[in-house]
Amino acid sequence: MPQTIYTAVHHELLIKKSRFIACVQPMADRASAQKVVAELWQQHPGAAHVCWALLAGGQSAAVDDGEPSGTAGRPMLDVLRHQDLEGVLATVVRYFGGVKLGAGGLVRAYTDSVAQALLQAEKIAIIKQRCLICTVPYAMEGLVRREIEIAGATLINVQHGSDVQFEFNLPDTTADAFIIRLNEAGHGRISWITPEDE
Missing domain, CATH: 3.30.70.240 (Alpha-Beta Plaits)
Structure with missing residues (x-):
């Protein structure tokens, strides 16, 4: 049964001096998600990347924002799909710490950031x-x-x-x-x- 989350939750990971600041939050549509991402850039002008994934209203999105293709947005989207979520936006703001993580390390970092945030989320069943x-x-x-x-x-x-x-x-x-x-x-x-x- 599809679920959504009640309210925004945050989680921060530090991996080899890089900061990964994750947020998962309820989201109605892609336009609203893009507005949130734009606001994150204003709040974090020194960030290297703002990657995001969305499942809302039959729309999905997976944005790597300059990370190597398939290492950020897609793994984040897979976490949302695996947990059967709908109407949810996952964002991860990354501050680069100077140490490259490699493709596998990036996938793990973005996946873990979203998964850890979701552990704190209060989930609500979506009843049609x-x-x-x-x-x-x-x-x-x-x-x-x-x-x-x-x-x-x-x-x-x-x-x-x-x-x-x-x-x-x-x-x-x-x-x-x-x-x-x-x-x-x-x-x-x-x-x-x-x-x-x-």
């Missing part, structure tokens, strides 16, 4: 939600409100017109069973609207 909209006669409003509460759904909106319209979210895995249960309880008096029809 489905938006449901239904209309019911006024006499059934209480019943539907109780069923929504029992199902642990999130009520988004209620409109009172000729009928009562409910809009709510609940986990996709339980939506079909909920619709069946509500239809049985409502004896065919509940109408479902697909969100696109709105």
